[in-house]
Amino acid sequence: PTPCIGSRYLSSQPTNQRIPSFAFAFDIDGVLLRSSNPIPGASESLTYLQKHKIPFILLTNGGGKTESKRVNDINHKLSLPDNSKIDVSQIIQSHTPISEFATTHGVPSYKHSTVLVVGGDHDKCRQVAEMYGFTNVVTPGDIFAAYPDVWPFSSNFTDYYSQFARPLPRPINPEDPENSLKIDAIFVFNDPRDWALDIQLLLDIMLSREGIVGTYSSKNGNKELENCGYQSDGQPPLYYSNPDLLWASAYPLSRLGQGGFREALDGVWKAVTKSACGKEIDMKKTLMGKPHQSTYEYAEKVLVRHREQGWGKDVLESTPLKRVYMIGDNPESDIMGANNYKSRVGAEWMSVLTKTGVFRAREGEKPAIEPKVIVDNVREGVKWALNQSG
Numbered sequence: 061p062t063p064c065i066g067s068r069y070l071s072s073q074p075t076n077q078r079i080p081s082f083a084f085a086f087d088i089d090g091v092l093l094r095s096s097n098p099i100p101g102a103s104e105s106l107t108y109l110q111k112h113k114i115p116f117i118l119l120t121n122g123g124g125k126t127e128s129k130r131v132n133d134i135n136h137k138l139s140l141p142d143n144s145k146i147d148v149s150q151i152i153q154s155h156t157p158i159s160e161f162a163t164t165h166g167v168p169s170y171k172h173s174t175v176l177v178v179g180g181d182h183d184k185c186r187q188v189a190e191m192y193g194f195t196n197v198v199t200p201g202d203i204f205a206a207y208p209d210v211w212p213f214s215s216n217f218t219d220y221y222s223q224f225a226r227p228l229p230r231p232i233n234p235e236d237p238e239n240s241l242k243i244d245a246i247f248v249f250n251d252p253r254d255w256a257l258d259i260q261l262l263l264d265i266m267l268s269r270e271g272i273v274g275t276y277s278s279k280n281g282n283k284e285l286e287n288c289g290y291q292s293d294g295q296p297p298l299y300y301s302n303p304d305l306l307w308a309s310a311y312p313l314s315r316l317g318q319g320g321f322r323e324a325l326d327g328v329w330k331a332v333t334k335s336a337c338g339k340e341i342d343m344k345k346t347l348m349g350k351p352h353q354s355t356y357e358y359a360e361k362v363l364v365r366h367r368e369q370g371w372g373k374d375v376l377e378s379t380p381l382k383r384v385y386m387i388g389d390n391p392e393s394d395i396m397g398a399n400n401y402k403s404r405v406g407a408e409w410m411s412v413l414t415k416t417g418v419f420r421a422r423e424g425e426k427p428a429i430e431p432k433v434i435v436d437n438v439r440e441g442v443k444w445a446l447n448q449s450g
């Protein structure tokens with residue numbers, strides 16, 4: 061039988077188990093799973109760490125369902141034994157940090173604002189947003205169901221949208237802007253399924269006056285203004301939860317992710333604004349998710365809290381967290397994020413790149429972003445890290 065991944069680590073441990081000063085952060089797609097298919101060694105690795113109380117979190121740019129549903133999925137797909145199942149306190153999805161915008165102390169708070177939540181299957185992302193505390197969530201399906209002409213080519217999906225669309229909080233009535241549907245913020249929670257409808261609606265809103273759907277800002281195309289007046293007429297902020305251009309699904313080749321949708325909308329935006337202004341205008345937006353510092357800060361907070369659950373409230377003081385091994389498959393998100401992250405607790409984040417996802421070590425290919433180490437799979441990554449920490 062293959063030796064236990066932590067035999068050298070275990071042999072270096074005193075009998076009274078020492079509190080580990082290191083922890084792990086695992087990416088999901090391309091490291092633990094390929095869609096629903098477990099990657100060899102994933103279950104064994106997580107089971108070992110849970111058994112030896114070595115703290116870890118799952119840090120994914122994926123999402124589209126509640127954290128508890130995602131954790132149940134993963135426990136099932138990896139067939140984790142009862143005493144090693146992952147807890148909801150251990151997962152950060154692409155939109156998990158967006159929950160802070162739904163609290164009253166969030167900066168800024170959109171708890172009671174009208175927010176457009178984009179992406180995902182059926183109504184799941186609205187359910188996630190409402191679970192976070194957003195009280196006024198609109199989806200592109202709601203707008204299409206109420207005004208099918210808003211995008212003439214989604215009529216084939218009318219039945220799909222009618223399954224979950226809700227009446228709009230206000231009609232689209234540009235003649236009466238005070239009482240017309242106004243979007244205060246846009247959050248892309250997960251990969252859009254109907255790119256065409258979603259691109260058309262986001263373009264409408266980003267060109268509108270103050271987010272009032274159906275209006276066109278009088279400033280847009282105003283050549284005297286620095287950016288031709290675009291995005292200077294109260295348009296709502298646009299937040300993307302996941303920057304991934306590509307991701308590792310069940311298909312052998314990487315697939316376009318939420319970053320693909322973002323680039324498509326950017327292309328349409330540039331063409332439309334250029335025709336009215338004579339120059340390309342970059343669309344104002346906020347990117348969240350790996351590799352961005354804000355997401356890693358949020359993840360580290362979750363990891364520190366989870367570590368306290370296992371080892372007691374004062375563990376950070378008694379045994380500071382010195383190192384976090386980030387095991388990922390995507391150099392542009394997992395590896396870049398860990399390499400660049402400035403820890404809030406003085407931990408060193410070390411990037412470990414696997415060959416089971418987006419990065420394929422074609423003959424001698426080196427990743428554009430250099431990890432600390434390249435390993436065949438998650439099992440080898442955990443083994444390497446344990447040997448570093450023994």
Ligand code: G3P
Nearest residue numbers: 088089120121122304307
């Ligand atoms: O949509 C999910 C994809 O963008 C990547 O997910 O788990 O590899 O960060 P993950």
Ligand code: MG
Nearest residue numbers: 087089090389
């Ligand atoms: Mg991945």
